[in-house]
Amino acid sequence: MNEAGIGRIEAIEALTRKSLWLASWMVHHANHIRPNVDGVKVGGHQASSASMAALLSSLYFGVLRPEDRVAVKPHAAPVFHAIQYLMGRQAKEKLVDFRAFGGAQSYPSRTKDSDDVDFSTGSVGLGVAFSAFASLVQDYVRAKDWSRKDVPEGRMIALAGDAELDEGNIYECLLEGWKHGLRNCWWIIDYNRQSLDGVVREGLYERIEGIFAAFGWKVVTLKYGALQRAAFAEPGGESLKAWIDACPNALYSALMFRGGAAWRERLSDEIGDQDEVSALLARRSDDELAALMANLGGHCVESLLEQFEAAGSEQPTVFIAYTVKGWGTPLAGHKDNHAGQMTGDQIEQLRRSHNIRPGYEWDLFEGLDHPDALQGFLDRVPFNTRASRRLTSPVVPTIGPQLLGTGPTSTQAAFGRILDAIAKTDSELARRIVTTSPDVTVSTNLGAWVNRRNLFAPGEMADLFQKEAIPSTQKWRFGPDGQHMELGIAEMNLFLMLGAAGLSHSLFGERLLPIGTLYDPFIARGLDALNYACYQDARFLLVATPSGVSLAGEGGAHQSISSPLIGMAQDGLASFEPAFADELAIIVDWAFDYMQRSGDARPDLADWPRDVTGGSVYLRLSTRSIDQVPREVNSLLTNSVIGGAYWLKKPTPECDVVIAYQGVLASEAIAAAARLGGDRRNVAVLAITSADRLNAGWQAAQRARLHGDKSLSHIEDLLSEIPHRTGIVTAIDAHPATLGWLGSVLGHRTIALGVEHFGQTGTVPDLYRHFEIDAQAIETACRHFIPRA
Missing domain, CATH: 3.40.50.920 (Rossmann fold)
Incomplete structure (x- = not known):
């Protein structure tokens, strides 16, 4: 208890209730009070926000430090915005205009929201995997002798609904994380046992636990809250616990929706004929019994703080937090509540339970006791720093086009030679480049770069072939000084890695110049993650080769047709397809500058919109050699090639x-x-x-x-x-x-x-x-x- 008469757990519980109310009201206001000028459903996710209210509040008000980075479950955006509002990082007007033009975004957006979003999470599943790659990038940066020592090591945290675990990219990411020694990563699963269209299958928990354990993750189960654990210690409590453990997901959800009387009837019928259990139930009113059964681990601030604070960082950790979708609202447990919204009567019922007076719905501490003490608590929350959590890093100077000879060559071969020429330099540019590829490093001409700059690993690993004196053109040594991150065959992982590395300057205060290579036709296999990386304004150079039917012997499965249209349509990505080596040299040099640009001018009125603010770059290259045009590379040619x-x-x-x-x-x-x-x-x-x-x-x-x-x-x-x-x-x-x-x-x-x-x-x-x-x-x-x- 502090001097103002409010303890830490009590304060976070109060702020959880306030976050729940604000999130619920935000969605209700957007759909039922704010004028709807086009007649299209506004939407929002009251129930999905409610199930995460305690999880997010315990993190932001109790556990997180400024250096920690969080990917919030997209459907929990309203409660995230509410928490930011309570900490003074979000304006009331943004909440009033939730899902309106200029208001708080439907899903947390790093580029569109004004509050403190670390990772955009508009595409389900991608924000979860992104956090793991951000952790790998953080380890890469911190291993370098040039890295900043004043930036503390942070945890990369993702919050996901259990239905998001259907996304395949999550499991591709788990394998890659295991291979690279993932650490400093928490995933928190909102295990509400409901998906968009219904209730998830029985036995999902055991599958989740087994999968994560197989990949070396620590599994922490948050199933019972403090009230439930106390009840289990009472006479008859073991029978109650056994009933809860055996209860099917659908039945538990249905009883949550029906309330205390339904719980009493069901429990009395099935286990209440025992004297001790009957007494346990009789000691509680219907409301108290409903609160007990709703006191799952994911809603209990005391339990959440206890487990979060006990968790370490060296081993990746998944918290499986049992929750109720719609917790704390009249929608709790109903299988249709994902996109459902509270009626006018239901929002009034919630208003009364929170002691909110009409006209005071947006007030910070309306309906709460000890408002001054709560404000004082918020001011002392470690995460609630006044300093910007977005870091900066100086621009890395380019070194000019690396021009090659005039003999016949392909653009793919020319790219490898250009990168090799950069690797030979002792430039800051060469030091800041990090390359990555989904198991096609050699066939995309990164081999020479890797031979000179090595592969990254936290510890030294010798090339066994070289150690055994077996001839090989690839002299691949692993070590902390290495500048290539080798990935398995999963293009989604490639783009997530590029996205995380392309935000390193902002997340970790050290600029990287990421280059990713892949076969051009397989861009489509990772297109969702590519779009996601660009949406976050990550900066990287994507080199796609070989391309087109010019890859004649490989057949239709390896020949790209539509990829230039992808390059044209993808926002945040400038695409090029040069024919000659000198053109490519010009473009690569320009790309390193373009990837680092930022500015506040009107890019929509620039000759080319992104020239002001920069972005990522996509090169479509070929394996077919063509004769080169002998000529002088002057400013006219350079400007025209870039134009x-x-x-x-x-x-x-x-x-x-x-x-x-x-x-x-x-x-x-x-x-x-x-x-x-x-x-x-x-x-x-x-x-x-x-x-x-x-x-x-x-x-x-x-x-x-x-x-x-x-x-x-x-x-x-x-x-x-x-x-x-x-x-x-x-x-x-x-x-x-x-x-x-x-x-x-x-x-x-x-x-x-x-x-x-x-x-x-x-x-x-x-x-x-x-x-x-x-x-x-x-x-x-x-x-x-x-x-x-």
Whole structure:
């Protein structure tokens, strides 16, 4: 008990009740009081928030330190926002506008919310796995001799509903965490035994416990609260405990909804004919009996604090917290309560039970005793620091494009050589790069980098082949100084790792420049996690190779078609597909700068929106070698490559046709132009390095013109050099829609060539001819725009 007459547990229990009320009222206000201008359901999750009220309150008001990072169960967003409001980190107006434009977000968002969100959790399951990779990144950073010593080691914590454990990425993550010695990670499962559409199957607890134990996790079960444990110690208590343990999930939920009288009737019928048990029940009123049966471990602040404070950090720990969905509300236990909301009568019932006067619903301590003492308690909460929990790290200088020779090469091979050239330097840039790959390190040309910079592990591990004098091109040593994180074959894990590493500057105060490589067609396998990483504004370089049907011998399963469209559509990701090594060198150097940018200017009115604030970068590369163009790399070429396109063969006023290509089809475009040139026709060749940059710049320029800005985008400038009668033939080893929009820029007639169907095995000439993207097909398409003599 403190000097103000309120103890720690009593204070957190009071703040739990307040958080529960605010969360419930927030959803009710959004759906039933705030005007609904479009008639669309607003939604919210009163029951899912209620089941986590005590869990979140015990963490934020009792256990967490500022260096700890938390991924909150997405459906518990209302109670999270309420807790932030109580700590002064969220404005009342944001709660009033919950799920409205400019208000608190439906699910905690690192980039959209104004309160203290560590990890966005809008996509179920991903926030859970993300916390584990954040812990691995923290260990990586702290192992380096350049890491900050003033940033304490934090715990990476995720709170998840039991239904989220259906998500496959969680189990992929468990295996990866075991391989890398995961530590400093807590997962807290809201085991309310209900999912979106009903009650979970019996026996789930045993499966959860067994799976986590198999991967080396400590399993802590929070099943009984302090009231229940006290009752079990009474005469007849063991019989009550045995009944609770044997009770099916659906029955327990139903009795929770029906209340104390129903509990008494059921317990009296099944175990109450014993004198001791009958007396145990008789000593409690219906309300007291209902409170006893609802006093599961996940709702008992005393039990939660006891277990959280006893848990260590060296072993990953999962807390299985038994809860009731809708706890503390009239919705408690009903199987339809996931998306259900309290009626007007029910919210009034809750209001009365919390002593909330009409008109005082948003007041911090309305209905609570000792408001001054509670405010004093909040001021002393360790997590409630006034300092920003988002850290900063200086920008790492780039070292300029690493230019290569002029012999034939593929962009994939050129990437490996560029990275090897950086690895040879003693630059800060080289030290801050961390690479990762889902078991395709060698086949994506990271081998030379790893040979020079080694693989990361907390302790030294020798290369056994090298130790046994067995010849091998891969000299892979593991150690704390290593700069490559090797992953298993799971693209979801790759993007979660890139996301966590790409937030290291903010989470741990040390900037990393993460590079992830994978096969281009398998981007789709991790697309949810890629989108999630970009949504958090994580910064990384994604290198996808090999790509397209140019990977001729591998067949349709390994040949990508739609990935350039993914690169164009994905927010927060600038995508490029260079053809030549010098283009790639320019882009890689630019990418390291772009990944570190931040700013508050109007990015929506910039020539390319993200140029102001930066983002992540995606490179689509090829294994097919092509002849290089000998030329000087000057500022004009550099700016054009980054802008997205340049004239490889400039047009004249008599230009009949433009061949616009992206990527590896440069050879076919050049060959087709040469054939047409033999007929003395004027043919221009437009080298496109980024359809994404061109399209986004064009879209931004059109929006800017609506605001009175008359400037042209880069692609408008380029195409303004050709007559309106000129035709455009686009060619790409990917879906033709990637470049097909070029004709819409200034109204030129356009034929778009590309790949629309699954590939197959064969030689490059066979497949190019089959899909009509070879030089002959490009020439044939061009002749449709050339007047006959």
